[in-house]
Amino acid sequence: AQTVTQSQPEMSVQEAETVTLSCTYDTSESNYYLFWYKQPPSRQMILVIRQEAYKQQNATENRFSVNFQKAAKSFSLKISDSQLGDTAMYFCALYSGAGSYQLTFGKGTKLSVIP
Amino acid sequence: DTEVTQTPKHLVMGMTNKKSLKCEQHMGHRAMYWYKQKAKKPPELMFVYSYEKLSINESVPSRFSPECPNSSLLNLHLHALQPEDSALYLCASSHPIRHLNYGYTFGSGTRLTVV
Numbered sequence: 001a002q003t004v005t006q007s008q009p010e011m012s013v014q015e016a017e018t019v020t021l022s023c024t025y026d027t028s029e030s031n032y033y034l035f036w037y038k039q040p041p042s043r044q045m046i047l048v049i050r051q052e053a054y055k056q057q058n059a060t061e062n063r064f065s066v067n068f069q070k071a072a073k074s075f076s077l078k079i080s081d082s083q084l085g086d087t088a089m090y091f092c093a094l095y096s097g098a099g100s101y102q103l104t105f106g107k108g109t110k111l112s113v114i115p
Numbered sequence: 116d117t118e119v120t121q122t123p124k125h126l127v128m129g130m131t132n133k134k135s136l137k138c139e140q141h142m143g144h145r146a147m148y149w150y151k152q153k154a155k156k157p158p159e160l161m162f163v164y165s166y167e168k169l170s171i172n173e174s175v176p177s178r179f180s181p182e183c184p185n186s187s188l189l190n191l192h193l194h195a196l197q198p199e200d201s202a203l204y205l206c207a208s209s210h211p212i213r214h215l216n217y218g219y220t221f222g223s224g225t226r227l228t229v230v
Contacts, residue, residue, distance in 0.1 A: 043203060045205065
């Protein structure tokens, strides 16, 4: 069985500041993928960033970057220059197991960006 | 077209009603999914269709009946639901081979209320 743990139910950050959301995971697979999804009040789940386990380089997408620590099974998301539109639920998700198509989600972190 | 379209956006139904949720995508994705999401919780996988065949059923009660009539369309037929089935129902799709490169594309969901 695989698990994803997000230990911060809620966080807040001032506009233009930087915030880091934590995620730890557990899997017995050697090849797996990690994702961060954003779910704003509009309800749609939006892919923010992805990381392949066999790649040591941390993924970056504009203001979003990850700190992937494979040995520690840690996958944190850093949001730089926070904007009001970043206010949302953020879910960390793990995929492992070829052909199963299954994502395992963490419980989510509610992020509020304060003007 | 890079969207997953779900209809209706909101649905209120009685416990004796029969209704259907619809999901459509035109991205050439051959894997489609139904998720159930309760408030402030992560999505829970219900069904997976791969190449129009049901490949995963996560022990969902028979009052939920999925259908995949073609590669672009996914339905969820509802009958004799209970109030605890009230939730946001999310549809998602993914490329059968490149799904890990691009993640899963989610729709905006149907907010279902059972009265």
